[in-house]
Structures are given as C-alpha cells and as structure tokens.
Amino acid sequence: MTFTCHSERSEESRPGPFASLRVTAFLLLYCVKSLPPPQREALATSLTIHHPARPTRRVWIPKPGNPTEQRPLGIPVMRDRATQALVKLAACHQRITTWLRDLGLELKPSKTRITHTLTPTDGNVGFDFLGFHVRQFPVGKTHAGKTGGRHPTRLRFTTLITPSKAALQRHQDALARIIDRHTAAPQAALIQHLNPVIRGWTNYYATVTSSHAFSVMGHHVYLTLRAWAQRRHPHKSRGWIAERYWHLSRGIWTFEAPEGLRLYQHSRTPIRRHVKVQGAKSPYDGDGSYWTIRMGRHPNAPPRVAAMVRRQKGRCALCGLYFRSEDLLEVEHLLPRSCGGDHSHRNLQLIHRHCHDVKTAQDGSCAGQGAEDNSQIAEEPDDAKVSRPVLKTIRSGD
Numbered sequence: 370m371t372f373t374c375h376s377e378r379s380e381e382s383r384p385g386p387f388a389s390l391r392v393t394a395f396l397l398l399y400c401v402k403s404l405p406p407p408q409r410e411a412l413a414t415s416l417t418i419h420h421p422a423r424p425t426r427r428v429w430i431p432k433p434g435n436p437t438e439q440r441p442l443g444i445p446v447m448r449d450r451a452t453q454a455l456v457k458l459a460a461c462h463q464r465i466t467t468w469l470r471d472l473g474l475e476l477k478p479s480k481t482r483i484t485h486t487l488t489p490t491d492g493n494v495g496f497d498f499l500g501f502h503v504r505q506f507p508v509g510k511t512h513a514g515k516t517g518g519r520h521p522t523r524l525r526f527t528t529l530i531t532p533s534k535a536a537l538q539r540h541q542d543a544l545a546r547i548i549d550r551h552t553a554a555p556q557a558a559l560i561q562h563l564n565p566v567i568r569g570w571t572n573y574y575a576t577v578t579s580s581h582a583f584s585v586m587g588h589h590v591y592l593t594l595r596a597w598a599q600r601r602h603p604h605k606s607r608g609w610i611a612e613r614y615w616h617l618s619r620g621i622w623t624f625e626a627p628e629g630l631r632l633y634q635h636s637r638t639p640i641r642r643h644v645k646v647q648g649a650k651s652p653y654d655g656d657g658s659y660w661t662i663r664m665g666r667h668p669n670a671p672p673r674v675a676a677m678v679r680r681q682k683g684r685c686a687l688c689g690l691y692f693r694s695e696d697l698l699e700v701e702h703l704l705p706r707s708c709g710g711d712h713s714h715r716n717l718q719l720i721h722r723h724c725h726d727v728k729t730a731q732d733g734s735c736a737g738q739g740a741e742d743n744s745q746i747a748e749e750p751d752d753a754k755v756s757r758p759v760l761k762t763i764r765s766g767d
Contacts, residue, residue, distance in 0.1 A: 482496075484496055486505045487507070487526050500535075501531070501532065504529060504531075505527065505528045505529070514527070530577040532577070536574075543566060544563065544566065544590060552600065557630045559597075560630050563633075564632065571635050571638035576641060580636075587635040590632075594632075595610070621634075678692065686719065687727075688724055696722075697721065699721070701720050701725050705732060
C-alpha cells in the first residue's frame with residue numbers, strides 16, 4: 370500500500386493540505402491500534418526514515434465482480450507504514466506552508482514544532498495553545514479512562530489542560546503594572562483596578578485544571594501587595610500594616626479598603642467543567658429546552674442570569690419563547706423602581722430585550738418621572754425662534 374498525491378487534478382477538485390494527512394493518520398491508527406503498548410513504544414523509538422523498505426507480503430484477493438478470479442495485493446509491514454506516515458507528515462508541513470503563503474499567512478517557526486503530549490521529544494512535552502498547556506500524564510489503572518468501541522481498552526494516561534507558563538507570567542506582569550501605577554493611590558482605587566483583571570483572567574481559565582494556578586497567583590498577589598504596603602509605610606511593623614490593609618472575613622484574611630471594597634481572590638472562582646453536547650443533539654432539532662438550559666450552565670454566563678434561566682426553565686417571562694444563544698437578554702424588574710420596586714431576587718426576571726421595550730412602554734414605568742425628578746431634562750420649542758426647528762433644553766420644575 371502506498372500513499373501518493375494526485376497532482377494531475379484540477380484546482381477545484383484538488384483536496385486541501387490536510388486531506389492526505391487524514392487518510393495517512395487513519396490508516397496508521399488502524400494498524401498501530403492492534404499493537405500492544407510495549408510494541409508501540411519499541412516501534413516509536415526505532416523509527417527512522419533512512420532504512421530501506423522491506424518486501425511487501427503478497428496475498429490474493431477476489432477480483433471485484435468476478436469471485437472466481439483473484440488478483441495480488443501487496444501489504445507493507447508495520448514499520449514501513451509508520452515510515453510512510455512520518456514522511457507524509459513532513460510533506461504535509463510543506464504543503465501547509467505553501468497553502469498559507471497563497472493567503473498571505475505564514476507559520477511562526479517559534480510556535481511550530483512536532484511534539485508528543487505524553488513522551489518527551491527533544492526535551493519538549495505537550496504544547497501551548499491560546500494560553501493553555503495541553504499535556505498527558507501516566508496514571509495507574511484506577512485513574513485511567515477507556516477507549517471507545519465494542520472492545521474498549523484501558524488507557525494508561527490522563528490529559529490535563531492547565532494555564533501555560535507564559536500566560537501566568539503575562540498575568541503577573543499585568544497585575545504588577547497596575548500596582549506600580551497606584552503606588553500613592555488610595556487602597557480602594559487600587560482594588561477597583563485589580564478586580565476586573567483578576568475576575569476576567571480567572572473566568573477564562575475556569576473550565577480547565579486551574580486550581581493550583583489560582584493558588585499560586587493568589588500568593589503572588591499577596592506578596593506584591595505586601596511590598597506595596599511596606600513601601601507606603603517603611604517605618605511601621607508588619608503587624609500594623611496587616612491590621613491596616615487586611616481584614617479577617619469568614620476566617621480568611623482579605624485585602625479590604627476602609628470603604629468596604631474587597632480584593633477579588635483568584636481562588637474564589639469555581640472550576641466548572643465543560644459539558645459535552647449529547648451526540649444526537651443539534652441546534653436545529655427544535656429542542657429549545659436543552660440548548661437554553663445548557664446556555665444557563667455556560668461558564669461565561671453571569672451567575673444571576675444563569676440562575677434566572679434555570680428558574681424560568683429557559684423561557685422568556687413575557688413571550689414564553691425559548692432563549693437562544695444569539696438573543697439579547699435583559700434583566701427586568703417585575704415592579705419598576707419608579708413604582709417602588711427593588712433589586713431583590715423575587716423582583717427580577719429575564720426577558721428578551723425587545724420584550725423589555727414593549728413592557729416598558731405598556732406599564733408606563735418612564736411616565737411621570739419628569740414631574741418628580743428635578744434632574745430630568747425636557748425639551749420645548751424656543752419661544753424666540755418659533756419658526757425655526759430649534760429646541761432649547763430646560764429642567765422640569767423651573
């Protein structure tokens with residue numbers, strides 16, 4: 370069996386740069402899958418592209434349409450198949466480079482390499498992608514998963530996705546720059562600038578194995594803030610500084626301003642695993658309840674919105690239609706605040722934005738505010754220039 374590229378095809382029918390690699394990978398996986406792990410490891414360590422190919426084993430198979438006649442079929446050995454895949458991988462890299470060059474793009478050499486996620490290759494193991502580090506670790510039989518299919522086998526490794534070292538360093542540098550810019554600023558101003566950065570970074574990594582990274586970053590922030598406080602008070606003791614800037618809240622020392630504003634801690638963000646979509650589900654199958662409830666469990670959904678989606682079973686409180694991922698949602702008050710409503714959980718509901726506009730116009734929540742609120746700006750025609758469409762602004766109650 371050989372793998373060739375059909376260069377005589379037209380540009381319209383020519384496959385993309387990944388088509389031949391997919392065929393090679395599928396055939397190689399089908400063949401290597403039958404090998405036990407010790408033989409797989411021996412094959413991987415001894416594989417090179419310089420050894421000559423061995424003779425193929427010839428077998429006879431029936432001819433299509435004529436079972437009485439047979440034709441020969443050459444079957445290469447396992448080593449030659451793996452060598453073909455290795456050569457094909459190098460050729461695919463060249464084809465991808467050429468394909469991207471036509472689009473005005475190119476591969477970055479510092480970020481392009483062939484590596485293994487379990488076994489170290491040239492001192493590297495795993496890879497980084499979009500701030501995540503993907504790597505596999507060997508585990509015992511009680512912690513390993515199983516392959517699919519009719520005859521599943523137990524895996525000897527587990528895959529962990531963690532924040533990359535470069536992402537951790539970038540986050541540390543970003544926090545350090547904010548703290549340096551607020552050396553003489555009040556504690557509340559520093560917390561107001563740190564909280565959005567910490568909360569956004571932790572939400573981005575909340576779906577992977579980030580507990581250890583959150584703990585490390587929290588300790589780093591504490592050391593940086595302690596140095597910030599000691600610089601402000603060089604003649605005070607550590608105990609005095611701790612009582613000034615840190616307060617005990619529910620058994621945890623928290624960086625808290627006198628106004629009550631607290632620093633958001635990395636460890637407060639819970640780890641929420643990504644739940645795979647059921648195999649038979651589709652956004653176009655009409656099952657709006659499944660997709661809406663799934664949207665309410667999305668890690669990036671605000672907790673208040675997610676709670677209301679689950680409480681309302683994924684339906685709008687006004688029109689009764691299921692929410693979709695592309696819909697614009699609005700948190701609306703059952704009793705408008707202009708009529709005495711509050712921000713309590715019982716007085717809130719989740720509706721479509723266009724439904725919110727209709728309800729606001731119908732219940733008159735905006736009517737009558739100009740007569741009671743002296744800061745409301747109204748408009749009326751200018752008395753001195755009635756014939757011209759010029760408006761002047763006055764404040765109601767004047």
